[in-house]
Amino acid sequence: MSIPAQSLHSASLESALKHFFGHECFRFEQRPIIERVLKNKDVLVVMPTGGGKSLCYQLPALLRAGVTIVVSPLIALMQDQVTALKDNGVNATFLNSTLAIDEARSRQSALLAGDIKLLYVAPERLFTPSFLDFLGQLGQKVGISTFAIDEAHCVSEWGHDFRPDYRQLFQLKQRYPQIPIIALTATATQRVRTDIVQQLRLADPEVYVSSFNRQNLYYEVSQKSKQPYAQLLQTIKQHQDTEGSGIIYCLSRKRVNEVAAQLQQDGIVALPYHAGLSAEEREANQTKFIRDDIQIIVATIAFGMGINKPDVRFVIHYDLPRNLESYYQEAGRAGRDGEAARCTIFFSWGDVHTVKYLISQKTDPDEQRIAQQQLSQIINYSESSVCRRKIQLGYFGEPFEAPCDNCDNCLNPAPIENWTVEAQKFLSCIYRCGQRFGMNHVIDVLRGSRKKRILELSHDQLSTYGIGADRSADEWRLLCRALIHQGYLDETTDGYSVLKLNADSNRVLKKQVSVEIPVSQRVTALDIAEPTASTRKAASVELTPTDSSLMSQLRSLRKKLADEQSVPPYIVFSDASLRQMAQNKPQTLAAFSKISGVGNRKLTQYGEEFTQTIHQFCQANGLEVEAAEEAIAPIPKPTIETEITATQLTTYELYQSGLSLPEIALKRNVRLSTINGHMAKLIETGYQVALDKLVSVERQSVINRAIAEVGPHSLRNIREAVGETYDYQEITLVRAAWEAKHSEPPK
Known part of the structure; x- marks a missing residue:
């Protein structure tokens, strides 16, 4: 049955956490999220990779009656989660296309028998007729406690990994309005968060957004040299004295194969991963990587989502990432264990031209426009002298005060110059242009361009036309990016990248603040800033x-x-x-x-x-x-009590001591449904139990009316009479009280 919030005392959640998962305390906002899920409320959780999102639905699943259905986008992801849960003694399973028919039926039988607490399924399977029929049976016999939507950013076309099948998940609220939904993702801008809530039809959800700051990750950008493989090899060798693994991302399958082969020739154990390999080879290579049989995987972006390998010590983007959100996600596969890790981009304008070509192959003009804006953002990140962390967090709407002391720009800062006058010119030009254009157009006006577009709009007649001819286009771009990162200028995110003034822009124009920017482009191919022990934001202490x-x-x-x-x-x-x-x-x-x-x-x-x-x-x-x-003393195995009366009496003694039913289940290391059965038997045989504290008076009345109508003998008939919002646990307790009241007194 549903657990009243007031029955979950402070110590009980922590004891459950230690009992099932071995941790002493919660992280980030896990506790309030779990409490809200236990109250049957919808929740959206945005929590960084390695922050413990899965625990937010896994622990409630173990404290409530019924099965939690987890929607997961990848087979590898669900298999990994289930393996980890089973190793913690949690009964979980998945249903996907890898299973033989007999195995799938066996797992369904275990679910219907109440032996499984978490079921992982893909969105493609969720609304098939056969699976909907199975969900109906599961809801009637065992109950569905929660729907958990993992990788929820996939529902939004504004997310970095949109998947059309996720768009159908709104049907969950239509079909099961009484069952709460918890949606979870590691990355989502405000726009994506709003889209997730709307697409999933979440009912008055609480949105929890943890900090996107991965303090243990060191970020750097290196200009790609004319011998990029030699540069890559040198970077990898910097990590050879550390335990752990690495991921190298490339744009094309051909590049993946070439790099993997070259690394093997140089004695580095590496394997490729991309969609051009057979499914068997991809799975074999991935398995070798996650089981530490190889150190490095060279991959396209087909690799990574849902790979729960915690000890990845470095991620190198050999080619330019697609966009800033994808980069945050892909780089975030490093250091999931909280230990120090390094994230490197090799940047070259040759890669930019390649990405532009790929964008031009898109048939949808809107997709082209959005992709072009995303490309501009990752170029700005790569070329900027501003704190890398500040740019990343700013993308997600999170303020951050530089320096972070854990990126190349902060460890080796560029010289700072006062560009207040130039900033006033730039902002004034935006205003004169009507705040309707992007960076390149504004720069063209400032530098006195004679482009056809400038002349057609009569922007050569503006007072700001040509006043910035003394600065190069690259210098003006540097200033523009700095103004955006420092909050003195806004840029639309709808794919058009239009520059807009804000309140802080006026402060610059009125000379109330000065604008100082880093002006030197310092990044070189093989001269990379080395994070020191004091600046790495690692969660651990150095070992002796x-x-x-x-x-x-x-x-x-x-x-x-x-x-x-x-x-x-x-x-x-x-x-x-x-x-x-x-x-x-x-x-x-x-x-x-x-x-x-x-x-x-x-x-x-x-x-x-x-x-x-x-x-x-x-x-x-x-x-x-x-x-x-x-x-090395052996651990005594828990004994199973064979005398039913004795075990029920133990439950009753704990109940009388003031423990709630979930707390009794935890203390006795048995299922909540077992304790519920004990209590039903105790009620039926006349023990004093405060039923009103276990089931509300209003719900008792509905169940009692149903019993009077259909009789007490079939729980299923009673459930059909009261409806799906009532679970079998509470019906069992109320029926026990009904039986006690209507049973014949002993002769």
Whole structure:
């Protein structure tokens, strides 16, 4: 049944978090999001990669009756999520085209039996007639608690990865208006957020937007040299002394194959990934990458979305990214574990011409216009001397005070010059042109161009015509970009890139503020600013040589256990968890349970082997050693009580102590539906239970009227009489009270 918000005390959510996922506390705004989902409210969550979006629907799914349906765009993404959940002891599954018919039927049977809490499906499958019939059965027999729409930006044509199938998801609200929806994405501008809410028909949703600032990522742009492969090889070698993996993005399949082959010739283990490979080869290469069998994947943008590999230490764009939003998403595949990572763009005007050609092949003029504006934005980012982080965050509408101390522009800043007079000229020209044109037109007017368009509009008659002839077009572009980044000028985002004045523009024109801009283009091919330990925004502390040695052993153990289970190593434990083990050296199960990422399931599954390895390492290195028998003592398996009366009585004692039903389920490590069944039996046999606190009086009245009408014998008949807004859990409790009231007294 639905959990009343007041029954979820502060400690209960944290204890559930530790129990299922091994974490001590929530991150970002996870807690208020989860609380809102538990209240059956619609939510839109915009949270950066690695911020823990999935937890926002996974934890509520485990605390509520029924199944949570997760709409996921990629097979690799849903398989990865399900594998991770199962390793945490959570019953989850997916239904997709990779399954044989018998396997799919078996999973459907498990769902209808109430054995599964989360079901992952693709949007293409969701509204097929056969799946809609199955959803109807699932809703009747088990109940659907929530719809979670992952990668929700795919619903918007203004998003970076629009998918037409996502446009059909509005039908969820039409068909199931009483079931809440949580939509989640890592990147969405204000325009995309508004579009998501409208397209999904979310009902009065709360929109949670976490900071887009990935502090652990170092951003840089390098001018692509005439020998770009040599430049790439040198950049990769800078990372060879660090553990972890790398992704290299290229524009074309041909370039992917060439780069991967050259890296292999130079002794670097790398494989290609693009749509031109067979499905089997793509899957094999991706699997080798996520399981740490290879270090580097060279790919087109076909690779990446939903790849939950946390230890990617660098992402290199060998060619220019498509747009700023795509770049944020693709670069964000680095450092998902919160550790320091590096994101590099190789920039050249040759790549710009290639992208322009690709844009010209689009048949829709509107698509061409939007793509051209997006290209201009990524060029501005690449050429700018302004803090990279400030530009990225500004794109998403998030203010940021530079310097960030973790990008090339902040670590090696360009000289600052006062360009207030030039700024006044530029803003005045925008005003004289009627605020109806883009940057290039304004620059043409300032520099006195005789282009046909200028003459046709009589802009050669404006007072600002020709007053900027002393500056080059590149210098004026530099100023324009700086004015936008500093908030002194706005640019429309509808694909036309029209410049607009704002309140701060007037402050410049009235000489109330001065405009200072970085003016030097400093980026060179092989002279790259190196982030120092003090400036990297890493979440971890440097390991000592001894800790690093233990970390290496723990990595080997993790890889062995992962290979035995045919799962990626990070499914066993993240690098962050291994680092904490290397630093704290837990040798007992009690100490091991305190490591972040160690929940009850992982404690049982991996505790002995990891504590034994740590214990033996401490012995071999003369470190403090815990008692060996304590360090590797077997974990007692939970016993299953065979006497029903005894287990029901235990539940009743916990209920009398003031615990809510979800808290009892957590404490006893059983399903909420099991505890609900205990309570129904207790009510039926006459124990004192405050039913009004479990089911509202109004809902009791409706259920009681239905029982009087159809009889108490069939839960399904009662459910059909009351409607889909009532779940089987609350019907079971009310029916138990009805049975107690109407049963014959003992003779």
